[in-house]
Amino acid sequence: MTSPETESAVIIDEPDTSFVEMIKRTGGPNVQNCFQCGTCSGSCPAGARTNYLVRLIIRKALLGLKEEVISAPELWYCTTCYTCQDRCPQEVNPTDVIKAIRNIAVAEGYMLDNHRKTAAKVVDAGHAVPLDKDTWRKLRESVGLEPVPPNASGNPWAIEEIRKITRKSGFDSLIGYEEMRRAAEEKARQKAKKG
């Protein structure tokens, strides 16, 4: 996953501050403290192996280059290890800033398919890693535990509560949950027809 090479210089007459304001409201209130020392990128294990540069992303954000920042696939290489956050001398909280920018990216429709699917699992099963096969229940029994743990896996009412939350918060439509569900049902129908 890489961004295309920038073909021509981005001309910035006057920085657009609306993106910075959005980031501040979405969990990155200190973003403007950044003085570009580079400690974050120098500490970053994601930057050491990919084209993800946390300092550059923050600088672009400060210049208001919103579209360029939120559409860049490398935005999703940060593992949220917080090493930069622990070392930043300006308390920018770069990890929080990256998470805020990701929130904005998702709100504007930039979300990887795999991430949509993981999100849908929580809405479907109450768990991002669900107890979705007999193998897993047997694995539990083989170590001396009850086959189904006391979490949402055995309690449909809990999943119903999650659905009510995600409907109310707008998360369902954010990840396109209904479309995904309908597509899965259609696929199952086709399969049944063939089978």
Next chain:
Amino acid sequence: MISRMARPKFYHFLGCIIPHRYPSIERAARLVFEDLGVELLDMVGATCCPAPGVFGSFDRVTWASIAARNLTIAEAGGHPITTGCNGCFASLWDANHELHVDEELRKRVNENLAEIGREFKGTIEVTHYVDVLVNTVGLDEVRRHVVRPLEGVRMALHPGCHWMRPRALKKKDNSERPRIFRELCETSGAEYVPYKDELICCGAGGAVRTADLKVSLDFTKQKFESIEEAGGADIIVTPCPFCELQLDLGQVEIQKNFGVEFTYDVLHVMELLALAFGHEPGEFGLKTHLQYLQRKSEPRWERLGVKA
């Protein structure tokens, strides 16, 4: 005369990976806490924490609402939460914290929770197993239960990120030179092996494992290479099941993707302590780790110094 303390009670937050993929950790934790006289209470109907780097990256308000719903289950019973996962700990701890300091967030979360007749009140504390062992039980008491010291076993550590970071907020350990997790693991009698990249992330977090498996495994591979440079180790110990999955199953995936073979036994700290407390590996199913199931292999018993 023995003074009797009330048996400490914690709501046991399981999350997803421990109960659904690495149940040996759940079983080992139950054995160890039972030995130590710590009572674990079920959190009936708890869900995904939800994963902080994943859900927190998608939509902060929904992330905080689902986390807060989990917190309300413990609030109703009035006991603190404990969890054996760095990710679950981060989600629940961070949400608890943010809902205390951010009134706007709390308002929006409680609007969502009102739909299901719940309210976040902020009345309980969130802990990790490590906190319970170190602060509630105490290392001396842990040491007192060690009947099978793992002498001669060379142990590399992977403390992971989210128990101790961000340092300024969590205020647990010095994240540049942590010692608490090491001191806990050393009670087992195993010998600590330092390596250069001990503090680097396993690579799984922040939705990277889902986004790009190969990039996430490249982090993991670097850690193994760093352990080899330090002369190798018999086991790798971590306080997190997601790190454990990445380091354990990750070895199979690294072999597939990069053609390099590593064969480390990866243990959660609770599995390490269960062995040191004298439990047999079969009592908690050590050999059910996904690495062994996929490779049709077994733990390297001779290196562990225990028999199947």
